[in-house]
Amino acid sequence: MTDIADTADALISDEMRAIEGRVLRSRTSYPISASDIRKWAIAVYYPEAPPAKFIDAGAAGGEEPLVAPEEFNPFSWATPGAKPAPADVSAGFIENTAGITPPPLHFMVNGGSVFEYGVPMREGDVITNEYSVKSYSVKQGKRGPLLMTESQDRWVNQRGEHVRSILMTLVRY
Amino acid sequence: MPITDITPGTEIPSFVRQQDFHAWNRFAAVNDEFVPIHMDDAAGINAGFPGAIGMGNLSCSYLHNALRSWLGEQGRICRVSVQYRQPNNRGSVLTTRGKIISATHGPARCEVQIELWMEDDAGRVLMNGEALVEVTGVEVIGLEASGA
Numbered sequence: 001m002t003d004i005a006d007t008a009d010a011l012i013s014d015e016m017r018a019i020e021g022r023v024l025r026s027r028t029s030y031p032i033s034a035s036d037i038r039k040w041a042i043a044v045y046y047p048e049a050p051p052a053k054f055i056d057a058g059a060a061g062g063e064e065p066l067v068a069p070e071e072f073n074p075f076s077w078a079t080p081g082a083k084p085a086p087a088d089v090s091a092g093f094i095e096n097t098a099g100i101t102p103p104p105l106h107f108m109v110n111g112g113s114v115f116e117y118g119v120p121m122r123e124g125d126v127i128t129n130e131y132s133v134k135s136y137s138v139k140q141g142k143r144g145p146l147l148m149t150e151s152q153d154r155w156v157n158q159r160g161e162h163v164r165s166i167l168m169t170l171v172r173y
Numbered sequence: 174m175p176i177t178d179i180t181p182g183t184e185i186p187s188f189v190r191q192q193d194f195h196a197w198n199r200f201a202a203v204n205d206e207f208v209p210i211h212m213d214d215a216a217g218i219n220a221g222f223p224g225a226i227g228m229g230n231l232s233c234s235y236l237h238n239a240l241r242s243w244l245g246e247q248g249r250i251c252r253v254s255v256q257y258r259q260p261n262n263r264g265s266v267l268t269t270r271g272k273i274i275s276a277t278h279g280p281a282r283c284e285v286q287i288e289l290w291m292e293d294d295a296g297r298v299l300m301n302g303e304a305l306v307e308v309t310g311v312e313v314i315g316l317e318a319s320g321a
Contacts, residue, residue: 110229
C-alpha cells in the first residue's frame with residue numbers, strides 16, 4: 001500500500017464513503033425579494049454602484065421583477081422551517097451536515113467550481129436545492145495531504161425549472 | 174456599448190477591485206460568509222497565509238461582473254468554471270480579464286467561449302477559468318451576415 005493510500009484511509013472513513021452520491025441537504029428559500037437582489041448587487045460591485053437593472057424599483061415598485069445576478073445566493077441567513085443559526089464555517093461542515101464524524105482536518109479553501117446556468121432567478125422566485133457529495137479523494141500537497149471533496153448542488157425554481165448547478169471542489173488540510 | 178467584436182483573441186473589458194475588509198464584510202453580510210480567515214489577519218496567518226484572505230465566492234462574482242459588463246443586455250451567461258490558484262491578500266488590487274477563445278454563430282445568436290483569469294497588482298494569477306456565453310442582438314446577426 002502506498003503512503004497516499006494510507007493517508008486516504010486515514011482521512012476518508014467508511015461512513016464518509018457511505019455518503020458519496022447521497023443527497024445530504026435540501027433547502028427551499030424564502031421568496032427572493034427585491035431587497036435581497038439589491039443588497040447582493042451592491043456588495044459584489046462595491047465600491048461602485050451596480051448596474052441600474054439590479055437596483056430598480058422591481059415588482060414591488062410597479063415595474064418588472066428584478067432579475068438577480070447569476071451567482072446570487074437565495075439561501076443565506078435563513079430558510080423557512082429552519083431555526084436561524086450561525087452558519088457552520090468549520091472544515092467539517094459537510095460531515096456535520098450528514099451527521100457523521102468529520103475528518104481530522106482544520107482548514108479549508110475553495111479549490112474551484114463549475115456553474116451551469118438555466119433560467120434566471122427573479123424577484124418572487126422560490127428556489128429549492130439538493131446538495132450532495134460526489135466523491136472524496138486525497139492528493140499530496142506541498143505542506144501535506146489534501147482532502148479533496150467534490151460536491152454537487154442542483155437548484156430549481158418553483159416551476160421545477162433548472163436554475164443552476166454547481167460542482168465544487170473543496171480542499172481541506 | 175453594443176458588442177461588435179467577437180473575434181477570437183479579442184479581450185473583454187477588465188473588472189478591477191481593491192481588496193479589503195470593506196468589500197469582504199459587505200459580501201460576508203449578503204452571503205452569510207463570516208469565516209475567520211476572511212475577517213481576521215491572525216486567523217489567516219494561523220491557516221498559513223500572510224493575513225486575512227478574500228472570499229473565493231466574491232472573486233467569482235467579479236468574474237461574473239466582467240462578463241455581465243461586456244454582455245450588457247445582449248446575452249446571457251451559460252456556464253462558468255473557475256480554479257482558485259492562489260489566495261488574494263488584503264490590500265491587493267484584483268483585475269479580472271477575459272479573452273475570446275472561439276465564437277460559434279447560429280441563426281440569431283452566437284455561442285462564445287471566453288478564457289478568464291484574475292491577477293493581482295503583483296502580477297500573480299490568482300484564478301483562471303472559462304465561460305460559455307450566448308450573445309444575441311442585431312450586431313451579432315450583422316457580424317454573421319458579414320461572415321465575421
